[in-house]
Amino acid sequence: MEIQKYVLNQVPVTLIKTSKFKTTVVEMMFLGSFSKANATKHSLLLRLLRASTKRYPTKKALTNRLFELYDASVAIHSLPSFATNVTFVSMELINDQYASKDSSLLEAGINLLAEILFNPNLDGSRWNQHDFLEQKRILKAHIENVYNQKGRYATQQLIKTMCQGEITAVSRLGDLDDLKILDEETMYQYYKEFIRENLAHIYVVGDFDKNTIMQALQVLYPLKGGDNPYSPIKLSDFIPKQVRQIEEQQKINQARLVMGFRMSIKFLHPFFIPELIFNEMFGGSFSSDLVQTVREKHSLCYSISSSINVADKIMLVHAGIDGGNSAKVQTLVLEILHRFQKGEFDLNNLQIAKDLMISGLNEIEDRPETMIDFIIKNDLLQRQMTVKEVIDQIKEVSPEQIADVAQGVYLDTVFLLTDEVNHD
C-alpha cells in the first residue's frame, strides 16, 4: 500500500494505491459552515444532487447510468462536527478486470461525479420544479418519520431540550418550518454558495494508475481548497445547574431511556483518546460496565450503551427497558459513573478497552472506508498522526486519566419515552 498526497487545482488529493480490494472508492469531503440557517437547505440540496442531473434528468436515467457502470454506488451525506458541516460525496466502482466488456469504469465514474456536482438539474437560475417539489416532499416525510424510529426519536427529543439554542440541537436532517419557506431559486443560490465556498478534499483508494487518475480527476474542477475557518469542535464547557427529567408516553412495547451528559474535555490528546477509552469501558462495548451491570447482572434490558460526541462535548446513554424500571436503571448508571469518577474500575477492563481499540486501528488498512475515515479525521482536526502514533498514545493512557475524564461528566437531562399507556 502506498499513500501519496498531491494538490490539484488547489484541492488536496490523497491517493491510496492498493490491490487488496475488488473495488475503487473515490470520496470527496467538503468543509463548510453548519448553522440553523443553512441546515435544512443543505439537507435538501444533498437530496437534489443525488436525485438527478441535467444530463440524467430523472431517477430512471441516473439509476440506469449507474447500472451501466456495474451498479456503481453513489452516496451523498453530511455529518456536522460542531460548527463545521462535513459533506461526503463518494462513489464505489468495481475494478475494471471484473467488467470484461467495458474499459475504464473509474474514469466514467469520476465523470459522473462531476456531472452530479457541476451539472445540476436546473431550469435557468432555478432548480427544476418537478425535482424540487418531489425532494421537498420526501424530505418532509423523512423529518416526520423520525417519530417512527423510537430510539432515534427519543434521542432527538432529548437533544432538543438539553441543547436548546445551541448548534448541537440543530438537526442535520432539517426542520419542517425552515423547509416550508424554501423554493427553487433559494436552492439554486445555495447550491452556488456550496460549490463556491466549501473546501474540498479528494481521496481515492484502489488499484489505479497514478497519472491516469490525476488526469481523470481534472474534471472535478472548479473546487476550492484551503484551511477550514469553522470550528470542528466546541471549545467552551457547559456545566448544568440541575438535572431535567422529561417524559413522553406512547403506545409502544418498550420504553426508551436516554440520559444526556455534558463533558468537560481538556483537549490534552489530539484524537480524544482518554475520552474514547472511557466510553468503551463505561458503555461502549459488550464488556463495558453498563452492559455487564444493567443487562447481565440485573437483566433489565437487552440493549444499553453509551456514546460520546467529542465535537459537541456530550455523552448519551441509551437503554431499551420497561418504563417502570426507569428510576432503577438511572440509579445504576449514575452509580457506575460515580465509581469511575472515584477511579474504582477494573484495570483489566482498561486493558480490554485499549486492546479492542488497538485491534480496530490495526485493521484500518483492511477496508477502504476505514482507511479514508482515518485520514479524514486527521484532515478535519488539521493533524497528521499515523496509526502507529495513535496506538502508542492509547498504550500510554493511565487509570488516572480515565477517572479524570469521568470527573468531567455531568448529567444534564433525562428523556423517557415510556410504554406505560400500553400497560394499563
Next chain:
Amino acid sequence: MIKEYPFFDEQIYQQQLTNGLQLIFIPKNGFKRSFVFFASHYGAAMNRFIPKGEKAYWDAPLGIAHFLEHQLFTMPDGQDASELLAKLGLDSNAFTNYSLTGYLFNGSDNILKGLTLLLDFVQTPHFTEKNVLKEQGIIAQELKMFLDRPGDALHYGLMQNMFFEYPLKHDVGGTLASIKDITAAHLRTCYRTFYQPANMTIIIVGDLNNIFKQEASFSDLVDFVSEHQKTKKFGKTTEIIVDYPQEPDFVRTNYDEKTMEITVPRAAVGLKIPFANLDFNQSMLLELRLKILLEANFGTSTDVYQEMLDQALIQSGIATEVYHDGKTGYVKISANTEQPQAFVKFVQERLLSLSQFQLDLLTFERFKKALIGNFIRALNSFEFLAVGYLEYQYRNSNLFAALQMSEDLTLEDLSSVQKYFTEDKLTSFIIFPNQSSLSKKASLE
C-alpha cells in the same frame, strides 16, 4: 480440497475432520484482519424434530435456537465468553436466522487463541435454570424492541398472512410467551441434536501467515483444529431429522392489518413462491429472474417508480425482496405510503399482468451488469463471503456459481416466471397509524 475461482481471485480450502466438523478457509493475503465464524446448521425453521436418542417428533418452544445462542456464551465457570474474547482484543458476536446459528469474532491478533476459545465455549454447553431465567428477561426486552419497529411488524404481519404453519411466520426470537416455556432441559435436547460436530462448520477468512505468526499452510490449520477436537468427547453422530411443515402453494389469507404508533401507513404485498418443487439450480435461476423482474417493474430504473411517486402511491422508496430456503419462498414489495390500499391494488394488478410484460434486451443486459457489480462489491466483505458461502452450501449450491448463472441468463428465461404470479398466491398487510400518533402528527403540521 481446494476450489479455485480465478475470475474472482478467490480460493476456498475445505476439509471435513474425522469427527465430522467441516473446516473452511478463505485466504486473504496481505490483510491484517481475520474473521472467524463457527456455525451450527440449526435455525428457527427447524423447530419440529426428533431429538437425538429419541423416536418421536418434538415441537420445541418458538425461539429456542436463538435462546440457545444467548446461553452458550455463559461458560461452566460462570465467565462470559465474549468478555474472554474481548480480553484477547477480539470483537465477538453471534446471530440466529432461519437456517443457522453463527458465533463469530474479528481481530488482528490472538486469532488462534480466539479460535480455541470459540470452539471451547460453543462445545462446552452449560445450561442452568437460574441462567435461563435471567436470559428470559434480556430476550423479552430484545423481542419488545423488535415489536416497536414498523418494518419488522410489517414483515411478520405479511408472513402470518402467507404461511399456514411454516416457521417463517414467526420471529426468529419467538414470542414473549414462548420464551417463558423454555427450560434448561429443552436447551440440552436442542444442543445434543444440532450441535454435533457433523452438523457444524468453522470458516476462517484471513492471512494464514498472520494467524500463525509464521509461514503456514491450510494443513497447519487442519492440524490445529484437529488437535483441539481430540481433546473433546462427542457422542456418536446421528442423523438429524427435521419435519418442515408442508406449505400449500396458496396463501393463508389475502389481507390483514394493524395499528401502531407511527406517522405514515406502511404496506406490503407478498407473493408466495413454491420453491419446494425445484432443485437447487432451478431455485437459483428463479431467484435471479424474480430479482430482474422486480427491478424491471418497480425499481428506481423504471417509469413505474416515477409514476408511483407522482401519484403519491409511495412516500419515497420502495423495497423489494426475494427469499427462498429450498422449501418455500416469497417475494415482498413494501413501502411507506399515504394511500396504502391504492398502493396494494397497484402492485397486485401489476404483478398479475406480468404475462404481458416485455423487457428489451438493452435493459435486460443492464440489469445483469448491475447484478454482477453488486455481487463483486459485496465480495469485499469477509462476512458476506463466509456466511454467504455457507448458506449456499446448505442449499447444495455455490456462491460463485450463482454469479455465473446471472451471466448466462437470457431474456427468454424471464417468461418462465410468469406462471407464479396468480391471485391465490398474493397477500397484503397494512399498518395504519393509531389515534395517538395521528394527533401527534396533526400537532406538527
